[in-house]
Amino acid sequence: MALLDILEFPDPRLRKVAKPVTEVTDSTRQLIDDMFETMYAAPGIGLAATQVNVHERILVIDVSENGDDPQVFINPEIEVLDPNLGEYDEGCLSVPGFYETVQRPQRIRVTSMGRDGETTTRELDGLLAICLQHEIDHLDGKLFIDYISPLKRQRIRKKLEKAQRQRA
Ligand code: QAP
Ligand code: CO
Numbered sequence: 001m002a003l004l005d006i007l008e009f010p011d012p013r014l015r016k017v018a019k020p021v022t023e024v025t026d027s028t029r030q031l032i033d034d035m036f037e038t039m040y041a042a043p044g045i046g047l048a049a050t051q052v053n054v055h056e057r058i059l060v061i062d063v064s065e066n067g068d069d070p071q072v073f074i075n076p077e078i079e080v081l082d083p084n085l086g087e088y089d090e091g092c093l094s095v096p097g098f099y100e101t102v103q104r105p106q107r108i109r110v111t112s113m114g115r116d117g118e119t120t121t122r123e124l125d126g127l128l129a130i131c132l133q134h135e136i137d138h139l140d141g142k143l144f145i146d147y148i149s150p151l152k153r154q155r156i157r158k159k160l161e162k163a164q165r166q167r168a
C-alpha cells in the first residue's frame with residue numbers, strides 16, 4: 001500500500017480526459033488499494049484516478065459515516081433518472097479548503113465494473129449520487145468549481161497558487 005500525491009487546482013493534468021480500462025488486472029487492484037488509502041488518509045469521501053495523475057476511468061468512494069463502505073467504479077456510465085436538481089456544498093481534495101454549492105440531478109443509474117471486473121448496474125440517490133457525478137467529472141477533466149462564476153474561480157486559483165508557492 002502507498003499514499004499517492006494528489007494534484008491540486010490549477011494543475012493542467014486535472015484537465016486530461018481519462019481512458020477506459022480495458023482489463024482489470026492486479027495492477028489495477030493495486031492502484032485501487034492505494035487510492036483508498038490516500039482517500040481515507042486525507043480524509044475524503046471520493047477520489048478519481050485523475051487526481052493521482054493516473055488517466056484511467058477509475059473511482060473510489062466511501063460516503064458512509066464510519067468509513068467502512070468502500071465502493072469502486074471502473075468505466076462508470078450514468079443515466080439521469082430524475083432531472084430535478086439538488087444542491088450540495090461540495091468540496092474536493094484537489095481544491096483544498098474551498099466549498100461551493102453545486103446543483104446536480106438527484107437520481108441516477110450507473111453501470112460500472114467492480115474490482116473483479118464484474119459489471120453491475122445500480123440506481124443511486126443522496127450523497128452517493130452527488131459524489132459519483134463529481135468524481136466522473138474528474139475523469140472528463142472537469143472540476144466542481146467549473147460550475148461557479150469565473151470571478152470566484154479566479155480568486156480560488158490565486159489563493160491556491162500562493163499556498164502552493166509557499167510550500168515549494
Ligand atoms: C467529492 O471530496 C465530494 O477542502 C469528494 O480541505 C465532496 O472528499 C462530492 C476534502 C462533497 C460531493 C460532496 C476537501 C478534504 C475532501 C477539502 C472530498 C479539504 C480536505 C473532499
Ligand atoms: Co474532487
